[in-house]
Amino acid sequence: MKRSFAIRAAALAGAFALAACDAAFPGMDSAETALDIPEVEPGEISEETMKTVTETLSQDSFEGRMPGTEGEEKTVAYLIERFEAAGLEPGNQGSWVQEVPLVEITGKDFAPLTIAGGDTRLSYDYGEEWVGVTYREDAATSLDDSELVFVGYGINAPERGWNDYEGIDVTGKTVVILVNDPDWETPGLTGTFGGKAMTYYGRWTYKYEEAARQGAAAALIVHQTEPASYGWNVVESSWSGPQAYAQRGENAPPLTKVNGWVQRQVAREILAAAGQDLDELTKAAKEKGFKAVPLGLSASTSFSNDFRSFTSRNVIGVLPGSEAPDEYVIHTAHWDHLGRCKPAPDGDDICNGAVDNATGTAALVALAEAHANAGAARRSLVFLAVTAEESGLLGADYYAANPVFPLAQTVGGINMDAFQMAGPAKDVTVVGPGKSQLDLFLERALAASDRVATPNPKPEAGYYYRSDHFAFAKRGVPMLYVDGGEDLVEGGREAGAAIARDYTENRYHGPKDEYDPNWDWSGVMADLQLFYRIGRALAASTNWPNWNEGDEFRGVRDESCAASDSGC
Structure with missing residues (x-):
């Protein structure tokens, strides 16, 4: 389980100096950088969608979105409704869901x-x-x-x-x-x-x-x-x-x-x-x-x-590609949270998970809307809301082990997990920089947004291995994990670290991670614009970005590609 806000809180003391993009991507193989990275115009991403979906999913009536509860039933039904309204098609052979068999043990x-x-x-x-x-x-x-x-x-x-x-x-x-x-x-x-x-x-x-x-x-x-x-x-x-x-x-x-x-x-x-x-x-x-x-x-x-044994569900929507519909760019976020948990002093025992990860789930809907409004891209765009991340990345791992869309035909993807409500930042935090050629797509999108990349200030935490993208990465699919920035436009790094520390200490994985109508969404919307550019460029490109030479996942991808008659 990731902890993105802990990254930012840990950066208060001895934070990395603001880094240019190339400094944030160590180990990039210059011989492999000649990729087709199309220019992408900004997307029409709805802030109102972000607010509405985040607020809805974090209501007490969803009971913390625990898999296998009434909260899951409401969550899945709501996501299907929003995916369909966004213009997506059912992603699993006519169905919006992929069943994920689980067992729940309560000590x-x-x-x-x-x-x-x-x-x-x-x-x-x-x-x-x-x-x-x-x-x-x-x-x-x-x-x-x-x-x-x-x-x-x-x-x-x-x-x-x-x-x-x-x-x-x-x-x-x-x-x-x-x-x-x-x-x-x-x-x-x-x-x-x-x-x-x-x-x-x-x-x-x-x-x-x-x-x-x-x-x-x-x-x-x-x-x-x-x-x-x-x-x-x-x-x-x-x-x-x-x-x-x-x-x-x-x-x-x-x-x-x-x-x-x-x-x-x-x-x-x-x-x-x-x-x-x-x-x-x-x-x-x-x-x-x-x-x-x-x-x-x-x-x-x-x-x-x-x-008890029960079946949870991943929710999958797809925007079919116009020229290469059997090549896929994937977006992931987990819809689940902890359900009812240790009560706060006021007796509130619902872990609503507004930031973690109603925001990321809302981002799937908002990006799906933006891509659908822009029309079909060359490749298909997949939007995957996975279950049971908080239990150990179970929904993502089940999908990656039983992929609806073959992994050798999955170009790469972006994972979104817990957006920072801190206002606009001059940078983004790159978790796992230098791992794959997807960094070049990020670099191009950052340049278009007049922002820079900051390397993960706490690599010892292993955050790249702690969110849903890891299930795909360990099976060879290049995945980006980009977090909100630390250098805020107002207040710089000190302000960013203070906001992150406050969330980590007072709300993270607790009942007070609740929706706040006074949140400043401007930084989130800037991050979503970045993700839109990256996803759209991957979907318009003709290239297959790979892991950099020497990366731990390069061999898995090469073997997967060699065994495939199509795709990479």
């Missing part, structure tokens, strides 16, 4: 997390000090005296000569894992794991997957705000309440019993009880050859689970 009656061994007896309360879930469809989950092992960053990467599990058997044990990559504090973008830039090995999803592959009974990640890029409040709200997962088929990968997080101070106390120091072990874990440390303690907890 309850959580016992404390207890740590025992020798004279040690520690107990930690659920929510305030630890959170945990199970991915298994078991009515009762019990972790009984599971031996604790500190495994550093929990990474097994043979191609990088790194294995935190080497020499130890963690079968049936509980592994304690640090968040992010070993070199996240390294200045610059070079190192075993990309230096300051997070790789997929730093994501919590990977860490749980690897712990399960190693046979662990449970995996507990040590929360730390800076490398996680969000506070404990976000962990607590995101990991409590109903959790949706993709239904597992035959021969599915193994699962742990429990996946969770512990507060850093909790981890510090546990390690101290084992005669270890968290800071010293963290330092050691940053070095290649680190050996896992058995702690001589055991962990126990239990909880029960309610679960």
